[in-house]
Amino acid sequence: MPLRRPLPLAVSAGVVLALTACSSGGSGASGGGDGGDGIAVLASFYPLQYVTEQVGGDLVSVDSLTPPGAEPHDLELSPAQVDAVGRADLVVYLSEFQAAVDDAVDANPPAHVVDAAQDTELHAAEHEEEEHAEDDGHDHGSLDPHFWLDPSRLPAVADDVAAQLAELDPDHADEFRANAEAFTRAMTELDEEYQAGLATCDSRTIVTTHEAFSYLAERYDLEQVGIAGVDPEGEPSPARLAEVGDVVRDEGVSTIFFETLASPKVAETLADELGVDTAVLDPLEGLTDESQDYVSVARANLETLRTALGCA
Incomplete structure (x- = not known):
């Protein structure tokens, strides 16, 4: 019996339009359009979206490639989303987790990228499934991607995001660094609670x-x-x-x-x-x-x- 509900093969038109708007309305600091919405960032799924929002604050506009309520493991991207990846000022993703995102970054490289897999040490999955409901053709790799459930691992990603945002908008580099430091304190507090x-x-x-x-x-x-x-x-x-x-x-x-x-x-x-x-x-x-x-x-x-x- 399958453990997951079937995933939609395409996101709603509203999400696609939002992503397209994000990719075409970058900030003046990054040479984008005149939308005035700040640095245009795409995150591949929610935890990375959250980190980026905390670091960027009001100076960034962050959208997620994975729609709310959708299971991210087998995300499929529309042509508009693939195009948005290449047009974003910054893409924050986790390589070898979502194959469609990996393919989009390779085929349509954005100007700035944060790969969270480079900011933490991922370990091997504990065991592979003995059988599958069906062969879906997706390769999730041999590593366990779920590092974000350990809050002590997220500050390194925040620091990486802050560094990339500082390159895009040097005038606000100090603010990005301060936000990353505040994020680290929040994750330290959460870790201590656990x-x-x-x-x-x-x-x-x-x-x-x-x-x-x-x-x-x-x-x-x-x-x-x-x-x-x-x-x-x-x-x-x-x-x-x-x-x-x-x-x-x-x-x-x-x-x-x-x-x-x-x-x-x-x-x-x-x-x-x-x-x-x-x-x-x-x-x-x-x-x-x-x-x-x-x-x-x-x-x-x-x-x-x-x-x-x-x-x-």
């Missing part, structure tokens, strides 16, 4: 629908057990489901986590068979509620983990 909140817990094992939380688990001394591997399109084999069931029983796991952009069916079915609860643990790949942001979702995740793991 360290304190997860210091003493009855359990340290988190069972999730797919292995999106390895960086979080590594940072806070937790053990992640994924029903499927790092690729959300993977379908767990009966043997894998049996292995996860053994872990839940042997380690007294009380909760199986599913995600905001994923079908809960596998998690709910397995939890029902094992007599345990389910809860949402958000991988922060995209927002479904405009009133939230990276920090508010991360704090909600922390409280969910504390409840499920019995943390003091």
Whole structure:
């Protein structure tokens, strides 16, 4: 049974128009049009959009190639979006995560690029899926991309973004650097909240629908057990489901986590068979509620983990 809802093959006309407007209305500092909307930036998906917005502030106009509510792993780009990549003042993306974005950057190189994969050390995926619902032709690579769930890894990306923005708009270089420093302080505070909140817990094992939380688990001394591997399109084999069931029983796991952009069916079915609860643990790949942001979702995740793991 598939873990993910089918993705739309094209974004809405409104999103395409917004991206086109962004790419054609750059700031005076970057030699763009006369739209007056600041430096035109494209981010490949939400966490990188958030970092760029925090660093750029009112001096940048940031759009995401991944529409709100869409699952980013298998993003497909329209011709207008591919064109917008080349016309943007700055593109912030994560190489080897979204193949369509990699292809667009290679085919239509923007003037300035931040590749977040160059700002952090990505580690190998914990295990590959034993079977797939279908061969979709997408190559997610052998590395786990979900580094953004460890807030201590994001300041390096912010510093890189600040440096690129300073090249585009030297008059505001000090402001970009100050914003990056403020962002680092915010991520340090969030990291300290996680360290304190997860210091003493009855359990340290988190069972999730797919292995999106390895960086979080590594940072806070937790053990992640994924029903499927790092690729959300993977379908767990009966043997894998049996292995996860053994872990839940042997380690007294009380909760199986599913995600905001994923079908809960596998998690709910397995939890029902094992007599345990389910809860949402958000991988922060995209927002479904405009009133939230990276920090508010991360704090909600922390409280969910504390409840499920019995943390003091």
